[in-house]
Amino acid sequence: MKKMNTIKNQSIFTTTCIALAFLILLPFTSIASPLKKRDGISKKEKKEYQERVKTAFKKGWRAYMNYAKGLDAVNPISEKGHNWYKESLLMTPVDAFSTMYLMGLDDEMAEAKELIFSELEFDKDFEVQQFEIAIRILGGLLSSYQLDGDQRFLDLAIDLADRMLPVFDSPTGIPYRLVNLKTGAVGGQGTNPCEVGSMLLEYGVLSKLTGDPKYYDLCKRGVKALYDRRGETGLQGSWIDQDTGKWEDTRAHISGGIDAYYEYLLKGYLLFGDEDLLEWYTVSRDAVNKYLVDTTSVEGEMWVGWADMNSGERIMTRFGALDCFWNLCNVLDGDLERAEGLQASINKMWFANGIEPEAINYTTMQPYYEGAEYYMMRPEAIESTYYVWRGTGNKKYYEQGKKMFESIEKYCQVENGYVQLRDVKTKEKWDTLESFFFAETMKYCYLFFADTETFDLEKYVLNTEAHPLKNTWDKDWKGNLNGVK
Template identity: 25%
Template sequence: MIVPRRPPRLTLIVVFVFVAVLLLYNPYWLSTPVVVLKSPDSPQHHVRFRPSSFNWSAVRQFYPISDAITPLPNGRPLRLPRVQNVYGAANPHPEATKRQKAVRDVFKKNYDSYKRYAWTHDELTPARELGDMLYMGFDTPNRIPGFWLNFEDAKKGTQLAGLHDPSTSPCSLSLEFTRLSQLTGDMKYFDAINRITRFLERTQYQSKLPGMWPKMINFREERVDTDNGFSLGALADSLYEYLPKMYTLLGGLDKTYEKMYVGAMAIVEQHLLFRPMTEDDVDILFAGDAYIYPDRVDHIAEGQHLSCFVGGMLGLGGKLFAIDNHIDLGDRVARGCAWAYDAMPSGLMPEIFNLIACSSMTGNCRWDEKRWEQEGDKRLRKGFKNARDPKYILRPEAIESVFLLYRMTGQQDLQDIAWNMFQSAIKATRTEFANSAIADVTVPSDETQKTDSMESFWLSQTLKYYYLIFSSPELISLDEYVFNTEAHPFRLPT
């Protein structure tokens, strides 16, 4: 039920569910008959929300669960390994307070403009009603939702799982539905995603690249051997991101997530991570793609801004499961994304780009001028083949990983890297009222074309991570919270 990471459609609905949950928190408030969404500064008309005329919580399930609903794991949460670095009482960077204020000022300008010109034009509705509506997406013969949640099909009982859907589609609701069960006490939400988890567990080694799931899956027939493409980027990202995060949110009580993470990352390290060839032989990594054929594996040295989350994921998995190598790999991925920012004239990373890959992730990677002349794009820094999709849409994944690796390792230079990224983003995207996506990062920052678009993740994710990297490390400690894919912090069980 989800398209690439941070997409429209159901992912956004899930975000709104949990913004509402976190704001309202008390599930009994959700029965309030009328909610007035109001901003004192807004020139727009106020919007009065009334519950849907269709009661999703009372609708008949056409394919009811025949066995018992699976509850949240029982038992006291485990004492998980410390994720966050041990810091002193004060933030170690002398410029942190000033930089934090600069981020806050940008957020305030953007949010004030949002309130004035867009308030009440988005979709924020009570969490339980939305949760019940989303739950209806699972009313299929095999309890796996389709790509689209069609209201009429849901009412008529004609929904089916997809034959060729993005793997992340039903697989990135895990944290949200688990949290909804934790807050409401209604186990049906956790049961719904637990069935998806068991499907993943059962099929992990049945794909054409055993250990990983392909970008596209035949969910209706529950087959993972029909697609030959594998990635951590668009179409697959949150599936993998949520493996260590679910382990954390469940207090370490379900080892399935650890097992699936370790198995998948072994293949990622072997087939997807690559080191780019650079003039100065910098030790960085990116997450590419792999395509499996009967006689070969094609490794594609393509970077995506979306896949920059991999740095933070590897760092978290390394900390939780005592895999020191993963912390190092995550650090190299985070620094690779920061390098891609710095490599562009605007100081911002393209949405999608291709690089010239080294033959190995380790050891020296000698610069090959002849190869660069044959394969490289002469308009870009040496090492790049192209900027296939040159736009920047205010995405958060790069600063997300830089922030997480800073909190995990305490490396102070990551704060300086983050500050340079922030300054580049503001300079290239600033408008009169807020900040805008830009069409092309391969031009200088004062020549960028603004596309008059500001995705919600600019406020909810990107600026949040910039703010937090300059905040006291105890503000939303990684040992007390886990972030979902939309950067909402969920408190961990104690």
């Protein structure tokens, strides 16, 4: 099994990461790919599925415009909408725009832009969850600016980021979770690694676009503070106090609450060339592979469980929808053996009931806790399947991705759009359609079938909300980090 144990031995790793970022993460390139010649998939089939995914996207968008226009998200069955907070932040239009752009949906893009530029403003007297707003709204605005070129996207992004910067003013540098967009008051005592590190791409891109390093510096300072407090195993725990730096929950995993922290260390290196991030990722990856990866369940399968961050003792055989992101790290890291093992498990989890539940006990294949049988339309399993297909060129992964899209069509489609499921066994509908259906789930479905000549996306890295961020600058830039070494 391929392993890279030291940061000094980076040359192969660096070359592999960059090459795979261009070839796999960013498949629509102007460079001829070996995969293009050997996938054995007819252009007719790809065109058919391109149109089917576009139709699904447009059906969901029409539900939003008909029943929730100007709100954050739509409830298609009850024909109404809802907001995350007491006022709308136009979550769906901002999140959907980059996918509209990739699909070439000019009419829908015009509708989204009209809404965003006429109604979106951030002088709002309420608290928001900084991390969620950063990956969805800030990331969406930055990506839209880079794709579309309209300066108003960037102006909104700068205003939003400046309103959220107070979260980084803690004794340790580890950010607070909540911030009032009007007053700058912060809240949310205690946080998790995901809400510390998975804004690094967005703030870093903003620093590059504005020439002001403060955004990247403050975010990276928090990531470093968290990394310096890693467990004896090299793993991160689940919950830490920003003021004291003391861990309050030492359970380590790659599930929600930690997941995108690891993703952004690797993607941050690919986007910015910051070798600190590569070192932090490598230590973290080795710890995950040593203490969390579990191959004892069924031969040929690989799962990622939970352990204590200090002892490494396994404490849960839990794996879920959000955990599937780890396979993009395996692929971008060039570890295709582990990628295929984990993909076997992901495929098993998805199709055990025709569509995936939120979390399972992988020793029993049953929901891990009461209520975990729902499907939120999450994209990570489809994302994983896409990466492994692009990484291996094996058509069976293309077929898996196609079947995943078909299962969404079969079980989540309703007369007025698409909805989540309360129970993957009974297929009971859950009347809500959140913005990541547009930003991520439909985007990754589309990438399976889109023409490799259609777009030139070799210069992008996708953030954790699947917003493309341009990779067009010198790789030696790493910010000032406010003097932190």
